[in-house]
Amino acid sequence: MKDTKRDILDAAEQLFAAKGPHATSLRQIIGRAKVNLAAVHYHFGSKESLLQSVMARRLVPLNAERLALLEEQERACGRRAVPLQKVLAALVGPALRLSRNPKKGGAVFMQLLGRCFMEPDLKIQAMLDRQLQEVASRFIPALQRALPKLPEEDFFWRIHFLVGAMAHTMADAERLRTFSGGRCNPDDTEAMIEQLVNFLSAGFKAKSR
Amino acid sequence: MKDTKRDILDAAEQLFAAKGPHATSLRQIIGRAKVNLAAVHYHFGSKESLLQSVMARRLVPLNAERLALLEEQERACGRRAVPLQKVLAALVGPALRLSRNPKKGGAVFMQLLGRCFMEPDLKIQAMLDRQLQEVASRFIPALQRALPKLPEEDFFWRIHFLVGAMAHTMADAERLRTFSGGRCNPDDTEAMIEQLVNFLSAGFKAKSR
DNA sequence: AATTTTTTCAAACGTTCGTATGAATCAGGT
DNA sequence: ACCTGATTCATACGAACGTTTGAAAAAATT
DSSP states (O other): OOOHHHHHHHHHHHHHHHHOTTTOOHHHHHHHHTOOHHHHHHHHSSHHHHHHHHHHHHHHHHHHHHHHHHHHHHHHHTTSOOOHHHHHHHHHHHHHHHTTOGGGTHHHHHHHHHHHHHOOOHHHHHHHHHHHHHHHHHHHHHHHHHOTTSOHHHHHHHHHHHHHHHHHHHHHHHHHHHHTTTSSOTTOHHHHHHHHHHHHHHHHHSOOO | OOOHHHHHHHHHHHHHHHHOTTTOOHHHHHHHHTOOHHHHHHHHSSHHHHHHHHHHHHHHHHHHHHHHHHHHHHHHHTTSOOOHHHHHHHHHHHHHHHTTOGGGTHHHHHHHHHHHHHOOOHHHHHHHHHHHHHHHHHHHHHHHHHOTTSOHHHHHHHHHHHHHHHHHHHHHHHHHHHHTTTSSOTTOHHHHHHHHHHHHHHHHHSOOO
8 A cells, every 4th residue: 555645755855855955846756756746735735844744753753762861861860960971972872873774764864954954944944943942952951061160152152063063964974985085984873973972072071261 | 337246246145145045046136236137147157157156256265365374384383283273273264254354245155155065956065175175185184284193084074073063153153142042142253263163173182982 | 430349138938836726536434 | 335535636827947038228449
């Protein structure tokens, strides 16, 4: 039996990720999904809410996993602050790990998520903000508790740099393969997570100037 | 006297930066520049080469400044390696500083540059690669000399994170103002450069795992 | 002043976009 | 077998897109 809705979501995810939501037309999507053009509006209402559905399908479980990991660490630490590395790993780990799971969109969705971070379109921005608000509201205090001596100004700048490094890694890790002349392998996700967490935690721990 | 070519470049720069090149139409550009639609094709040939011209106008002097700064540091250091902070400052400083110069596009162009870094479009990617190749070929050896003990794999990962943090800071520093609740001020470019260089150099110096 | 070259302009080209419509087809319950 | 609601389909709509054209206007050259 044929699951039109899922076919559309899969095709849209791939094309949005590869070319950006704005540069992808519904006709390309329905061509890949092998469904009728009107099916998109029947099942999703509009292109914009199709994008929203594509994102939500992966982001909802992803964010749940992030929060669960963080809570697990907090339970393990009692009333002590969770170490910085653990907080960062809970934040970036599930996202980067998702890329190794082809059944859940694999690298494709990660790329799309990275793209949406950088997308100028205000509708997309608002949609993403909504999806990430809960994660932010839990992780920022956790990070602050792990870095009690860091001035707030430095702290927020470094959050900003974290987002940039993470988004770029999500959107275009593949680029690094050729750029590094094959020395870096983006398919080795655990190594990638370790590299990113290691880099970020050193950056966060830099002494304020 | 009216300088059509410059009016088009200015308007295109602003709109490309604000909405992304793909989401900006020629009709929006000529509306802001108050010129005729055909003038774009008369002066630039196509939308794509208009974007190329917009980028080149700022990037050529910007990259020259980066290389000059690096060479100055190398001269000052004799045959010793240039310290990491100095290399990073020569790389990100001119770009971030450009944002304080409204006569040269100010924050607007920086935002566009950040966007183009993340742009999926292959034409744009190729154009940017061309513009940045010389800078990359000079700065990568300089960075490697400043970090002689860092394994190459780690080195290239960290270059990747650097690009992400820098691009995000260029594209959307403004977002940090509200996100930080006013604690960070993206208009203070020197502070921004210092924050970024400080963060990056700590990340680069993190011990390999 | 006449001629040539460069620049501007209004109008249109063909294409593609997201969306809408109404009929055809299918599935499940009665 | 019949009906009913859900889904698919071909087709069309108006709008916007990048690009082209050929003539008018302006500037430069002679």
